[in-house]
Amino acid sequence: MSIVVENLTKYYGEQAAVHDVSFEVKKGEIVGFLGPNGAGKSTTMKIITGYVPSTKGNVKVCGKNVTVDSLDTRRLIGYLPEHNPLYLDMYVKEYLQFVGNLYKVKNVKERVAEMIKAVGLEVEQNKKIGMLSKGYRQRVGLAQAIIHDPEVLILDEPTSGLDPNQLVEIRDLIKKIGKEKTVMLSTHTMQEVEAICDRVVIINKGEIVADGKTSELSQTDEMVTVYAEFEGHVSKNLLGKIKGVRKVEKVQDGWLIEGPKTANLRKDVAQFAQENKLLVLTLRVEEKRLEEVFKSLTKA
Ligand code: ADP
Numbered sequence: 001m002s003i004v005v006e007n008l009t010k011y012y013g014e015q016a017a018v019h020d021v022s023f024e025v026k027k028g029e030i031v032g033f034l035g036p037n038g039a040g041k042s043t044t045m046k047i048i049t050g051y052v053p054s055t056k057g058n059v060k061v062c063g064k065n066v067t068v069d070s071l072d073t074r075r076l077i078g079y080l081p082e083h084n085p086l087y088l089d090m091y092v093k094e095y096l097q098f099v100g101n102l103y104k105v106k107n108v109k110e111r112v113a114e115m116i117k118a119v120g121l122e123v124e125q126n127k128k129i130g131m132l133s134k135g136y137r138q139r140v141g142l143a144q145a146i147i148h149d150p151e152v153l154i155l156d157e158p159t160s161g162l163d164p165n166q167l168v169e170i171r172d173l174i175k176k177i178g179k180e181k182t183v184m185l186s187t188h189t190m191q192e193v194e195a196i197c198d199r200v201v202i203i204n205k206g207e208i209v210a211d212g213k214t215s216e217l218s219q220t221d222e223m224v225t226v227y228a229e230f231e232g233h234v235s236k237n238l239l240g241k242i243k244g245v246r247k248v249e250k251v252q253d254g255w256l257i258e259g260p261k262t263a264n265l266r267k268d269v270a271q272f273a274q275e276n277k278l279l280v281l282t283l284r285v286e287e288k289r290l291e292e293v294f295k296s297l298t299k300a
Contacts, residue, residue: 002062003025003048005044005059008044009057036298039205041156049066049154051079051081061076077150079155080154086140088130092121121136134166135163159192199212204298226256
């Protein structure tokens with residue numbers, strides 16, 4: 001297991017930021033840490049990276065406790081903090097060499113050249129960081145996070161503030177890096193999770209409210225919705241009489257019919273159509289959109 005977080009609690013004075021949070025990240029996974037602003041994402045990440053102590057609970061990275069073996073674990077982790085604190089007056093190469101030296105990276109000049117290539121910074125490599133666009137600054141941030149070849153990458157809102165083109169480029173870069181590393185990234189948008197992550201851990205008000213494969217999360221609900229289109233007139237009332245149906249809603253050309261997951265709703269709707277001599281034009285189970293799952297899990 002690359003990251004194990006056990007019963008983590010953090011208070012800033014009286015203010016509870018994270019409460020009894022537990023989750024694990026397997027080697028090679030790209031996990032999205034999703035939650036609204038103030039949910040406790042940055043705090044959890046700062047504790048995993050050893051920058052902030054926890055009030056209670058344990059964190060292990062690659063089997064080592066981040067508090068007890070803090071020096072070892074820092075070598076195992078690459079971290080891109082939320083506000084990517086770069087030295088704007090330094091040149092790209094100079095800064096990366098500086099970080100490489102902090103980590104005592106061997107053949108630092110060659111390693112810097114390798115990193116510049118890996119994150120696509122060749123064209124901008126001779127500039128001062130302050131001259132770079134936000135997208136290129138994020139590339140510098142990613143390069144500094146992987147320069148010591150860590151096993152685990154912790155990226156705090158790596159795409160916030162990027163324009164749509166930069167967003168696509170940085171996401172692609174993270175996916176590329178994620179082929180070789182374990183990655184945990186925080187975000188407050190579901191699109192980001194759908195674009196990059198295998199799994200998602202959702203946090204709200206300091207507590208974990210969901211944890212699962214991105215593809216499975218949409219099926220956690222107890223209800224299932226069938227979308228049906230019929231030729232000819234059908235009334236809402238009549239549809240409501242189908243066995244087990246809880247809710248019927250008219251949408252453009254068809255109907256959304258909701259019932260319990262345990263029932264075979266699609267079959268029951270088909271049978272209903274046959275009994276009422278209705279021609280079925282479309283009949284499918286609707287996947288609940290992840291965005292809606294997220295909204296329902298994190299509403300106040
Ligand atoms: P997120 O990253 O999900 O936006 P944070 O971890 O930054 O959430 O914050 C979680 C909660 O802890 C918020 O209520 C925030 O105001 C509070 N908090 C964060 N950092 C501090 C701090 N240094 N001092 C006091 N409260 C803090």
